[in-house]
Amino acid sequence: MKKLLIETYGCQMNVADSEVVAAIMGVAGYEVCQTADEADAVFLNTCSVRDNAEQKIISRLEFYNSLKRKGRRLIVGVLGCMAERVKEELIEHHGVDLVAGPDSYLRLPDLIAQVEVGQKAIDVELSTTETYRDIVPQRICGPHIGGFVSIMRGCNNFCHYCIVPYTRGRERSRDVESILREVRDLRDRGFKEVTLLGQNVNSYKAPLNPPVRVDSETETEEKIQRSGGRTAYKTASPDIYKLLEVLAKKNRQYPTEAEKAMWELLKGNNLGVSFRRQHIIGDYIVDFVCLQKDLIIEIDGGYHAQKEQKIYDEERTASLRRMGFDVIRFSNEEVIADTKQVLKKIQTALQHSPITGGDGGGQVTFPQLLRLVARTVPEMRVRFTTSHPKDMSDETLRVIAEEPNVCRHIHLPVQSGSNDVLKRMNRKYTREWYLDRVAAIRRIVPDCGLSTDIFAGYCGETEEDHQMSLSLMRECQYDSAFMFKYSERPGTYASKHLKDDVPEEVKIRRLNELIALQNELSAESNRRCIGKEYDVLLEGVSKRSRDQLFGRTEQNKVVIVDRAGHHIGETIRVRITDSSSATLKGETSPQPSPREREKA
Numbered sequence: 374m375k376k377l378l379i380e381t382y383g384c385q386m387n388v389a390d391s392e393v394v395a396a397i398m399g400v401a402g403y404e405v406c407q408t409a410d411e412a413d414a415v416f417l418n419t420c421s422v423r424d425n426a427e428q429k430i431i432s433r434l435e436f437y438n439s440l441k442r443k444g445r446r447l448i449v450g451v452l453g454c455m456a457e458r459v460k461e462e463l464i465e466h467h468g469v470d471l472v473a474g475p476d477s478y479l480r481l482p483d484l485i486a487q488v489e490v491g492q493k494a495i496d497v498e499l500s501t502t503e504t505y506r507d508i509v510p511q512r513i514c515g516p517h518i519g520g521f522v523s524i525m526r527g528c529n530n531f532c533h534y535c536i537v538p539y540t541r542g543r544e545r546s547r548d549v550e551s552i553l554r555e556v557r558d559l560r561d562r563g564f565k566e567v568t569l570l571g572q573n574v575n576s577y578k579a580p581l582n583p584p585v586r587v588d589s590e591t592e593t594e595e596k597i598q599r600s601g602g603r604t605a606y607k608t609a610s611p612d613i614y615k616l617l618e619v620l621a622k623k624n625r626q627y628p629t630e631a632e633k634a635m636w637e638l639l640k641g642n643n644l645g646v647s648f649r650r651q652h653i654i655g656d657y658i659v660d661f662v663c664l665q666k667d668l669i670i671e672i673d674g675g676y677h678a679q680k681e682q683k684i685y686d687e688e689r690t691a692s693l694r695r696m697g698f699d700v701i702r703f704s705n706e707e708v709i710a711d712t713k714q715v716l717k718k719i720q721t722a723l724q725h726s727p728i729t730g731g732d733g734g735g736q737v738t739f740p741q742l743l744r745l746v747a748r749t750v751p752e753m754r755v756r757f758t759t760s761h762p763k764d765m766s767d768e769t770l771r772v773i774a775e776e777p778n779v780c781r782h783i784h785l786p787v788q789s790g791s792n793d794v795l796k797r798m799n800r801k802y803t804r805e806w807y808l809d810r811v812a813a814i815r816r817i818v819p820d821c822g823l824s825t826d827i828f829a830g831y832c833g834e835t836e837e838d839h840q841m842s843l844s845l846m847r848e849c850q851y852d853s854a855f856m857f858k859y860s861e862r863p864g865t866y867a868s869k870h871l872k873d874d875v876p877e878e879v880k881i882r883r884l885n886e887l888i889a890l891q892n893e894l895s896a897e898s899n900r901r902c903i904g905k906e907y908d909v910l911l912e913g914v915s916k917r918s919r920d921q922l923f924g925r926t927e928q929n930k931v932v933i934v935d936r937a938g939h940h941i942g943e944t945i946r947v948r949i950t951d952s953s954s955a956t957l958k959g960e961t962s963p964q965p966s967p968r969e970r971e972k973a
C-alpha cells in the first residue's frame with residue numbers, strides 16, 4: 374500500500390475530519406503513516422479562522438516544495454477550510470497538487486487518481502447534505518483514550534468576523550443511527566471518552582430514525598429503503614431471510630401459552646409505546662420488540678435449561694445488544710406465574726430506555742441525542758463542543774446533571790462582554806442573556822467547569838467595551854479561556870463592512886489584560902480544588918517526568934499524579950494536594966476508584 378501523511382491543524386472538527394479522510398483514502402490504497410520520510414502523499418488539513426493559522430500552512434507548503442525541488446516524488450494536498458477559502462490559488466501559487474474542501478472528501482480517491490496521472494485536482498463544492506454518515510473514521514489521532522464524533526457540519530450563524538459558514542457551508546445534522554454506530558465503534562475499540570462535535574451542537578436537530586420496518590410479509594428490504602425506511606436490522610442473507618419469514622409467520626400463528634400471556638400483557642397495559650411480536654431483527658426472530666425504544670423481550674422455553682441453548686441465548690443477546698437493543702428475558706414459568714412482577718420489570722426497562730425513533734415521527738434535539746449517547750455507552754465519558762449561548766437550553770443542562778457519564782464541563786464562547794460589540798459581531802445574544810445562561814449552569818449543574826472564547830480589539834471596540842469584557846470574565850469566574858486579538862479574515866462580513874480600527878498595540882495591550890485576568894481566575898479556581906477529590910481519566914505521560922501521568926477531571930481540569938502502578942486509560946480517584954493556574958497536582962485517594970465502586 375502507498376503511504377499517506379495527514380497533518381491536522383485547527384479545531385477538533387478537523388481532527389475528526391482527518392479520521393474520515395484516513396478511512397476514505399484506505400479505499401484508494403493509501404495507508405496512513407507518521408513521518409514525511411515514508412510518505413507518498415501529504416495532506417494538510419487546514420484552518421482559516423486566523424491569519425497565523427494560514428501562514429503556518431504556507432510555510433509547510435514551502436517545506437514540501439523544497440523537498441520536491443530536490444527530486445522527491447510527493448503528492449501534496451490541501452484539505453479543509455483553507456482549501457475552501459483560497460481554492461485555485463493554492464495550485465497556482467503554492468505548488469499544491471490537490472485541493473479538496475470539507476464537503477469533497479468522498480471524492481478524494483478520484484482526485485488523487487487524477488494527480489497520479491500527472492494532472493492537478495480540485496473540488497471545493499459545498500454541499501447542503503453531506504455528513505459522511507456512512508464512513509467509519511479510522512482512528513489515527515492520539516492515544517486511543519478520547520475520540521471525536523461529528524454530529525453536525527457547517528454553521529448558519531454568520532457571526533460577522535467568522536469565515537466558517539463560508540468554508541464549511543450550511544448547517545446539517547447527522548442522523549441518530551449513524552452517530553450511535555460510531556459511538557459504539559469507539560467503545561468497542563476501547564476508547565474511554567467521546568466528544569460530540571459541531572460548530573453549534575445545541576442546534577442539532579435530526580429526524581427521528583425512519584421506521585424500522587423489516588416487516589417481511591408485505592414489503593421487501595429494497596422497497597422499504599426506496600421509501601426512505603430504515604432496514605439496518607436486517608442482515609441475514611436473502612435465503613435465510615425467506616426462511617425466517619416463514620418461521621416468524623408460523624410462530625405468530627401458534628404462540629405458546631407464555632407468549633400469549635405476554636402479548637396480552639403488552640397490549641392490555643397502557644405502556645405508552647407499541648410492541649411487535651415475532652419480528653425479524655438481523656439473523657434472529659425475536660419474541661417481542663418495541664422499536665421506539667429498541668427494547669426486546671424474549672421468553673425462554675423449557676429447553677433453555679440445556680447448556681448449548683444457554684450458550685446460544687447468551688451469544689444471541691450479546692449480538693442483539695451490539696445492534697443497539699436492550700434485551701430482557703423471562704422464563705415461561707415467570708410469565709405465567711407472576712404477571713405483575715413481569716410488568717414491573719418491563720416498565721422499569723422502558724423508563725431506562727431513551728426513545729430512539731423506531732415507529733415514531735418528529736425530531737431528535739441535542740439534549741435528547743446527548744442522553745441517548747450517554748445511555749448507549751454508559752461506560753464512557755461523554756463531552757460535547759461547541760455550544761452557542763443563544764441555544765444553550767435548560768433541558769441540555771438537566772441532561773448533564775442527570776446522566777452520570779456526561780462530563781460536567783461546558784465551553785460557552787462569549788467573545789465579548791459588551792452589548793454593542795456583540796451586536797456588531799452578530800452574535801444574536803446580549804450580555805444579560807449570556808449571564809442568565811451562566812446562572813442557569815450554576816443552578817442546574819452546580820459543580821460544572823466553565824470555559825470560554827473571548828477576543829480583544831474587534832471593530833469599533835472602545836475602552837469601555839473592553840472593560841465590560843473584563844467585568845464579565847470576573848462575573849462568570851471562568852476556569853479557563855481561549856483568548857485572541859481580532860484579526861480580519863478576508864471574505865467575512867466584517868472584512869467587507871466594518872473597519873478594523875483598533876490599533877495593533879491597543880489590541881495587544883487589551884489581550885494581555887484579558888490573559889492576566891484569566892490567569893488569576895484560573896489560579897483561584899484551581900486553588901478551590903485543593904483538598905477535594907475527583908475521578909481522573911488518565912490520558913498520558915506528564916511532560917515533566919516519565920514517573921508521572923496526567924489526566925482530566927470531568928470539569929476538564931488537568932491533574933498530574935505519580936504513576937505508582939497506574940496506567941493510561943484508567944480512571945482513578947484523586948485527592949488534590951497542590952495547584953497552579955494551569956494544572957492540579959494530586960495523590961491517589963484511599964477511596965475506591967469508579968470501577969471498584971461499581972464492583973462493590
Ligand code: SF4
Pocket residue numbers: 528529530531532535536537538572573761
Ligand atoms: S457560531 Fe459564529 S463563530 Fe461559531 S462557527 Fe458559526 S459563525 Fe463562526
